[in-house]
Amino acid sequence: MDFTPTQDQVAAADLAARIFGDLSTPERLAAAGTGTDPELWKALGSAGLPGAVEETGLLGLVLMLEEQGRTTAQVPFAASCVYGLLAVARHGTSEQRDRLLPGLRDGTEVATGAFPARAGVRVDGAETGETGSDGGTGRLTGVVPWVPWLRDASWVLVAAADRGLWRVRTADAGCDAVELTAPWSAGRLVLDGAPAERIGGPGAYDDILAMARTAFAGLQAGVCEGSLARAVEYTNEREQFGRPLAAKQGVQLRSADAYMDTEAIRVTAYEAAWRRDEGLPCAGHVLTAAWWASEAGRRVVHAGQHLHGGMGADLEHPVHRHFLWGRQLDAYLGCGGELLAELGDLIAGGEGSGTEEAGATWAARK
Structure with a gap:
């Protein structure tokens, strides 16, 4: 095994360290409260760091997240990259990748995930997409007690009881603010027949x-x-x-x-x-x-x-x-x-x- 990072991974981590170090001061963190620091998130998007994860891989993301953790920077970087960008890039259909990835890459769209799978989240009226189990539609009903960064997200990747993955726009679901141990912008996700599209298939x-x-x-x-x-x-x-x-x-x-x-x-x-x-x-x-x-x-x-x-x-x-x-x-x-x-x-x-x-x-x- 060789954990030596590539030049691209090192460059991305160094850039992340500079941005987090400059903008995640104790004073700014205190002012952000439980919400995302919009200036910091914009800086990350302008620098292309969310989109860079497609090239630097999961190890590159881990290196950048280390830099975020050192400063406890108040942005949904991990959630949006994993549940949004990587999920769609690796498991979305061609149409879904073309439609969803641009906003995730530049940070204009924020994703989060309702993980792990919840027994109380069921799918009604599911229809199969063109590629079989990928890209179908359905409606979700159920409650997820808390989802990290839900109040800042454009959409949430919901893991249903059968471990199927469904993308739900936050505008189509209920979101009640909840307090966590960490000051993250979390919410209680309420699904009442919310329209959803399937992401990925078995595995x-x-x-x-x-x-x-x-x-x-x-x-x-x-x-x-x-x-x-x-x-x-x-x-x-x-x-x-x-x-x-x-x-x-x-x-x-x-x-x-x-x-x-x-x-x-x-x-x-x-x-x-x-x-x-x-x-x-x-x-x-x-x-x-x-x-x-x-x-x-x-x-x-x-x-x-x-x-x-x-x-x-x-x-x-x-x-x-x-x-x-x-x-x-x-x-x-x-x-x-x-x-x-x-x-x-x-x-x-x-x-x-x-x-x-x-x-x-x-x-x-x-």
Whole structure:
């Protein structure tokens, strides 16, 4: 395996780092509240970063999401790229790609996803499209308790009870604001016969869920690195009895553990993304990355806040955002125990969950 990024991936990550670093200051984040920072989102679209994901692949997206996580930038970058751009590019029909991708590439359209599949979401009056299971229409009924970035999205990719994927315009569905642990612009999705179009066929759900888990693991790696960086800076500046807190062995050990956990999240996310881009079996690697993002991510953001002492309890302190994001991400798309159960079932049944077949289908289309 070779995780060395390509020149295009490095260039995209460097550009993302500059944009996030310049525009995701604590002051701007505070002003954004739970909504998207429109200036930042416009800058990302103008720079072509959402569209670049088609060329840089999932590993390139993971690298860019690390940069977002370091600053906890208030934009739906991960959701729109995974549930929108990559979902349509890999599983949409030719007509759907021509119609939907331009807006997703430049950021004028924002997508999100109602994942994982919900037992209460049913499809009525489904009609098959020209390509069989792709591109059909139907009407969705059901409720999804919360969907990240729903209030900023143009449309949502809904995973129905049968794991079929349906694109629903937010204008055709009900959206009630909900508060999450992280300050994301989330909403409760209410579907009452909402018109929908099918995206993809068999295997699409597993493939997109795997991409989402990998992408959000990359985001968690950045969140953890940002939290740890703030803790290191604080403990080197804060003195107690004439010595920096960082000189104390207990602080050093806690920081070292957090560093190792962060690196574990990063390397497993890189491996899962690289294998997915190369068309190699990756189902177990995705679950491993998601498990590290959940379990280790929670430990790291707790350590980052704890190492700030009393300052870490200040809700206005920047490290508290990392804590909130880390806790939100540790349970999104499956908490640690659920992921281990899935991994155990996968190992018991043999490697493979349909994602490799879906990847081969996408490669053939390209």
